[in-house]
Amino acid sequence: MIKKLLLLLVVSFSQIEASPNLDVSLQKDPKSNLSLDSNTSDPKSFWYFLDEDLEESDIQSLTEENFLNYNWKRLKIPGNLPPEIDPSSKQRTIVLAKWIEFHEDPKIQYSFRLGIINDRDETYLNGNLIGKTGEWNSELPQNYDKVRIYPIPNHFIQSGKKNLLLIKIQLYFEHSGGIEQDETLLGPSKEIQTRFDKDEFIKLIFLTVYVTVGSYFLFLFLRRRKDRENLFFSLFAFSFVLYNFLRNQLKYELGISFLTMKKSEYLVILLLVPFMYHFLRTLFKEKYGLLGKILDGIQGLVFVFFLFSNQIQTSNYLLSNLIQPTWLIYVVLIFSILFRNWKKKEKKAIYITLGLIFVLIAAIIDTATNRNFWVFPRIMGYAFLFFNVSLAIILANSFVKLNEQVEDLNRNLEKKVKDRTLALNESLNQLQNLKEKQDGDYFLTSLLIQPLARIENKIPELTIESYVNQNKKFHFRGKTGEIGGDICIAGSIHLESGEYTVFANADAMGKSIQGAGGALVLGVVFQAVLSRSKSSYTKRRPPELWLKDLYVELQSVFASFDGSMLSSVVLGMVGQNGFVYYINAEHPWSILYRDGVASFIETELSMRKLGFPKNNSQFQIKTLSLFDGDVLLIGSDGRDDIGLVQTSGERVINEDETLILRFVERSEANLSPLVKEIEENGEITDDISFLRIVYHSEREKNTISEEIRSQFIKIQTKTKQGEIDSALEELLRLIEQYPHPNFHSFAGKIYFQKKLWEKAKYHLKLAVQQNPAKETLFYMIAKAEFQLGKIEEAILWSERYFLRNKENKQNTKLFFHLLDITENHDKKSFYLEFVNHEENIESREFRVKSDTHRRR
Numbered sequence: 096m097i098k099k100l101l102l103l104l105v106v107s108f109s110q111i112e113a114s115p116n117l118d119v120s121l122q123k124d125p126k127s128n129l130s131l132d133s134n135t136s137d138p139k140s141f142w143y144f145l146d147e148d149l150e151e152s153d154i155q156s157l158t159e160e161n162f163l164n165y166n167w168k169r170l171k172i173p174g175n176l177p178p179e180i181d182p183s184s185k186q187r188t189i190v191l192a193k194w195i196e197f198h199e200d201p202k203i204q205y206s207f208r209l210g211i212i213n214d215r216d217e218t219y220l221n222g223n224l225i226g227k228t229g230e231w232n233s234e235l236p237q238n239y240d241k242v243r244i245y246p247i248p249n250h251f252i253q254s255g256k257k258n259l260l261l262i263k264i265q266l267y268f269e270h271s272g273g274i275e276q277d278e279t280l281l282g283p284s285k286e287i288q289t290r291f292d293k294d295e296f297i298k299l300i301f302l303t304v305y306v307t308v309g310s311y312f313l314f315l316f317l318r319r320r321k322d323r324e325n326l327f328f329s330l331f332a333f334s335f336v337l338y339n340f341l342r343n344q345l346k347y348e349l350g351i352s353f354l355t356m357k358k359s360e361y362l363v364i365l366l367l368v369p370f371m372y373h374f375l376r377t378l379f380k381e382k383y384g385l386l387g388k389i390l391d392g393i394q395g396l397v398f399v400f401f402l403f404s405n406q407i408q409t410s411n412y413l414l415s416n417l418i419q420p421t422w423l424i425y426v427v428l429i430f431s432i433l434f435r436n437w438k439k440k441e442k443k444a445i446y447i448t449l450g451l452i453f454v455l456i457a458a459i460i461d462t463a464t465n466r467n468f469w470v471f472p473r474i475m476g477y478a479f480l481f482f483n484v485s486l487a488i489i490l491a492n493s494f495v496k497l498n499e500q501v502e503d504l505n506r507n508l509e510k511k512v513k514d515r516t517l518a519l520n521e522s523l524n525q526l527q528n529l530k531e532k533q534d535g536d537y538f539l540t541s542l543l544i545q546p547l548a549r550i551e552n553k554i555p556e557l558t559i560e561s562y563v564n565q566n567k568k569f570h571f572r573g574k575t576g577e578i579g580g581d582i583c584i585a586g587s588i589h590l591e592s593g594e595y596t597v598f599a600n601a602d603a604m605g606k607s608i609q610g611a612g613g614a615l616v617l618g619v620v621f622q623a624v625l626s627r628s629k630s631s632y633t634k635r636r637p638p639e640l641w642l643k644d645l646y647v648e649l650q651s652v653f654a655s656f657d658g659s660m661l662s663s664v665v666l667g668m669v670g671q672n673g674f675v676y677y678i679n680a681e682h683p684w685s686i687l688y689r690d691g692v693a694s695f696i697e698t699e700l701s702m703r704k705l706g707f708p709k710n711n712s713q714f715q716i717k718t719l720s721l722f723d724g725d726v727l728l729i730g731s732d733g734r735d736d737i738g739l740v741q742t743s744g745e746r747v748i749n750e751d752e753t754l755i756l757r758f759v760e761r762s763e764a765n766l767s768p769l770v771k772e773i774e775e776n777g778e779i780t781d782d783i784s785f786l787r788i789v790y791h792s793e794r795e796k797n798t799i800s801e802e803i804r805s806q807f808i809k810i811q812t813k814t815k816q817g818e819i820d821s822a823l824e825e826l827l828r829l830i831e832q833y834p835h836p837n838f839h840s841f842a843g844k845i846y847f848q849k850k851l852w853e854k855a856k857y858h859l860k861l862a863v864q865q866n867p868a869k870e871t872l873f874y875m876i877a878k879a880e881f882q883l884g885k886i887e888e889a890i891l892w893s894e895r896y897f898l899r900n901k902e903n904k905q906n907t908k909l910f911f912h913l914l915d916i917t918e919n920h921d922k923k924s925f926y927l928e929f930v931n932h933e934e935n936i937e938s939r940e941f942r943v944k945s946d947t948h949r950r951r
Contacts, residue, residue: 117159118143118169119257122197128282131193131260133171144170144273148188154261155222162259167192173210173274191273193260195281197252205247206284207260208291210277214239214267221258223251229265235354236267236407242277242344244291246284268408295345302336302343309333324378331370338363354405361401361410365394365418368425375429375447379436387428390421426455534571537578540611544582547618552596553587554671558789559596561585562766565782566733567607580610580662581731581784584621588628591635592864593670597625597645600786601664602682602731604704610782613653613662617705620652621645638668638676638867639716639895646678646714653706661706665729665786673721673790674867678714680705683735686756687719688726688764693756696727712928716898720868721790726764730755733783737773749777803833811841819845836865840872852879870899874906881913889913901929 118139122129134140145167170177172191199205207225209218215229215237226245229237252258266272280287309332316325340346341360369391376383397418401410429451436444552559565579580603588595599621603613624645627633633641646666653660665685667677679685680702684695702713721727737749758776762768766787773779799807806829813822823845830838843859846852856879859872873896880889893910896903907930914923 117162117194117257119194119196122195122281125198125200125203126283128280128286129195129197131195131279131281132173135171138169141169142172143167143192143194144176145190145192147190149190149261149263154219154263157222157259157261159257162192170273172279173276175271175275176273188263188265189272191262191264195258195260196256197254197258197281199249199252199254201249204284205249205252205281206287207243207245207247208278208280208282208287209243209245209262210274210279211240212238212243212262212264213272213275215265216243217263218243218245219259219261219263220247220251221253222261223248225251231265235405236357238347238353239267240276240342241347242291244287268411291344295343298339298343299345302339305332305336305339309336324374327370327374327377331367331374334363334366334370338367354407357407358401358405358410361407361414362398364414365398365401368422369394371451372425372429375432379432379441379444381432381435384428386424390424390428393421394418531571534569536608537567537569537611538571538574538576540608540615541576541578544578544611544615544618547615547622548582548584550583550585551587552585554594554596554669556671556673556791556793557596557669558787558791559585559598560766560787561785562770562787563782563784564733564770564779566780578607578611579782580605580614581733581782582614582618583784583786584618585786586622586625588625588641588668589634590628590638590641592637593672595638595668595670597642597666597668598729598786598788599664599666600682600729600731600784601662601705602733602782602784603662604660604706609660613660616652616660617649617662617664620649624648637891637895638670639898640891642666642668642676642678642716643714643898646680647711649705650710654708654710656706658706658708661704663704663732669721669727669788669790670867672867673723673725673792675719675721675727676716677719678702678716680710683730683732683752686728686730686759686764688728688759689722689724691760691763693728693759693764695756709928711925714898714929715901718868718870718899721788723790723792725790727788727790728759728764729786729788731782731784733779733781734773734785736781737777738780739777746778748780799833799835799837803829803835807838807841814845819849834861836862836869839865840869843872843875847875847879850882852882855879856883870896873899874903874909877906877909877913881909886913886917890917890919897926897929 118141120129120131120140131142132140133142145165147166170191172193176189207218207220209216212228215227215231215233217227217231218225225247226243228241228243262274264273309329311329312325312332313329316322316329319325338360341356341363346356372387372390375381376387397413400413404410430448433444433448433451437448548561548563550559550561561583563581563583565577565581567579568575568577570576580601582601582603583599585596585598588597599617601614601617603610603617605613628641636644649664649666653662662680663682664680665677665682666680667675669675677685679697679700681700681704684697686693687696696719697717701715703710719727734755735749735752738746739749740746754776755773758769758772762772764787766785769785770783773783806825810822810826810829813819813825823842826838826842826845830842839858840862843855843857843862846855846858849855856876859876859879863869863872863876873892877889877892877896880886880892890910890913893906893913896906897910901907910926911923911930914920914926
């Protein structure tokens with residue numbers, strides 16, 4: 096709407112109509128300048144306009160008598176061509192004419208100042224060529240922003256008569272042309288040139304001031320690199336200086352091609368608004384948002400296009416229709432930053448806003464002038480001076496405050512140093528007191544843990560060692576200690592089934608005091624259970640049930656902390672025969688070192704850490720038979736969480752869980768070499784502990800000779816052929832000769848089939864006693880005890896088998912049937928969690944399979 100109003104205003108000024116009489120500008124004083132500009136109050140001041148080309152012969156033949164024979168129209172100068180007669184193609188020629196009557200002084204040299212002509216021109220006075228600018232018919236722009244000043248040879252002037260000034264103009268742009276800017280004058284050459292030089296040099300003086308300001312800000316940035324707002328403002332100032340120099344007429348004195356200067360002008364103007372945005376964004380510590388990045392990206396793409404393109408018309412179109420609209424968005428972002436800081440009562444935001452308002456008004460006026468909406472002198476340079484003054488006020492204010500602080504510091508420096516020293520000493524003393532109290536707590540906790548983390552073993556076939564290295568080290572009153580959540584414990588118990596060594600390797604959750612608290616709780620409960628193991632009731636417990644009781648007590652204590660205390664642990668017990676019972680509650684997998692090869696004894700984790708709710712449902716006892724020379728190595732996760740340095744120099748945490756197996760094999764499962772191997776290959780970053788159990792058996796291996804083996808095979812063959820009684824007699828004679836557990840097991844199974852429960856139970860128990868790994872016989876023993884009416888014994892054997900293997904449906908059914916008979920509801924509800932957990936898992940797996948089948 097504004098553009099249309101402006102165009103209507105131009106049209107009204109143009110007064111495009113035929114003139115019956117010649118309009119003449121009269122110079123009364125030959126020593127003064129005569130303005131040739133059109134004045135709306137004086138219709139005779141308008142120029143003549145012809146929208147066609149004139150040959151040189153036609154120009155020379157023009158007189159007052161035949162001048163009006165052409166289709167002349169009147170036009171306001173300076174100004175753009177009217178829209179209704181705007182050329183539609185490039186390189187179209189128009190003619191401007193002006194009749195002037197003046198009396199010359201022969202002693203004075205006269206010149207025309209014809210303003211900025213778009214694009215190339217040939218200027219005639221009374222049919223004589225007095226000056227020309229630009230290469231005619233060139234595809235490239237020539238000098239469409241250059242002020243023309245042409246000296247007039249005196250003999251071309253018709254003193255006291257009407258003189259015809261005629262300008263042929265070849266247009267370059269499709270929608271603009273003619274004498275667009277500046278002013279038109281006739282006068283003494285000296286005055287016109289002096290006036291021209293004065294105006295241009297004053298502009299250069301302003302640019303020198305801006306260069307000084309930009310250099311000052313650049314110096315501030317170089318001295319203090321983190322203040323990036325100084326860099327952005329210096330870049331803005333230098334860009335502004337370069338842009339205004341490229342708009343200055345003195346640039347033509349450099350001898351640089353017009354196209355190069357124009358491209359440089361287009362490139363520089365792209366940088367002005369973004370640099371101002373980033374200056375304010377960094378000055379007020381604002382976030383670099385997505386919208387700002389998008390706008391910068393647009394400017395960058397257009398910058399590349401301008402850099403490689405010689406199409407000035409296209410560049411001008413992009414600048415007017417794409418870039419300048421994005422500046423409005425930049426302006427919104429800039430003022431939003433300023434208004435936000437106004438709310439924070441930042442005084443510098445107020446000063447900058449006032450300066451920017453003046454700059455913005457000047458930019459709008461200059462942009463409208465560039466688009467030929469009106470003719471107005473460029474005021475951007477003066478507005479920018481005001482903006483620099485506002486910034487100078489900000490800098491001066493900051494400088495004064497800084498000086499005041501420095502003066503205050505100088506006056507009170509000694510006192511402030513003393514006060515600050517006293518405050519620091521006081522803080523340091525408080526810190527040291529707190530540190531000493533903390534180290535005292537650490538020291539006391541470590542003293543409490545030490546007697547709990549004992550290694551006791553009464554079984555000569557076993558050798559047990561431990562290694563614990565807590566990551567947190569401390570010093571307390573000249574003593575060095577360490578504290579953490581790792582703990583190793585081993586103790587001895589005596590059950591009716593024999594002597595056992597009970598062991599634990601645990602890693603409590605948390606660092607330092609929190610982890611030590613968990614280790615302390617675990618050690619107290621563990622030692623308390625060991626102390627109670629001397630009772631007659633405990634001694635009658637089989638190993639599986641004793642280990643279950645230990646776990647349940649630990650779990651109940653840790654669960655009472657409502658998840659604030661958790662611990663991974665391996666609990667176990669091993670007897671004289673090297674048979675190991677153990678559970679793993681989310682602890683790293685235990686390692687078996689046998690015949691020079693290290694391997695994990697587990698393949699998956701089935702239990703969560705101690706302290707997790709409803710963890711009993713996942714309880715399961717696992718077993719392992721150690722052979723002579725075997726080493727069982729149990730360690731915390733510190734063995735895996737080691738820092739490794741890659742070939743690139745980057746430090747990473749190890750993620751290879753099998754790396755520890757290679758370390759064990761190289762160290763032959765010895766603790767000191769193993770720890771040294773870990774330290775040489777990486778950095779230990781966490782608490783680390785190991786429990787090493789070595790089994791040595793001096794008993795001869797219970798091997799079967801070939802003769803006895805062949806007898807046993809014959810007995811098995813007879814049984815398959817139905818000769819059970821004959822085979823049983825031969826088997827009993829073989830047992831008297833060589834009581835091997837496999838023979839007792841086979842005899843027990845035969846008696847079990849014959850439902851001779853007492854004899855079946857006798858042989859099966861002997862087989863289990865000699866080889867505890869034969870857990871499948873537990874169900875048969877429980878069934879025999881049940882048939883004999885010994886319900887409690889039946890429950891005991893069935894429960895042992897259930898704790899080892901919950902998946903045996905026959906035993907599970909018998910176990911719960913026995914609990915129903917004895918009305919042992921507490922134990923039944925406890926073990927029902929085991930069964931329901933497994934059924935839920937199976938049910939979920941079945942639903943997944945069914946859903947998959949339906950989808951297929």
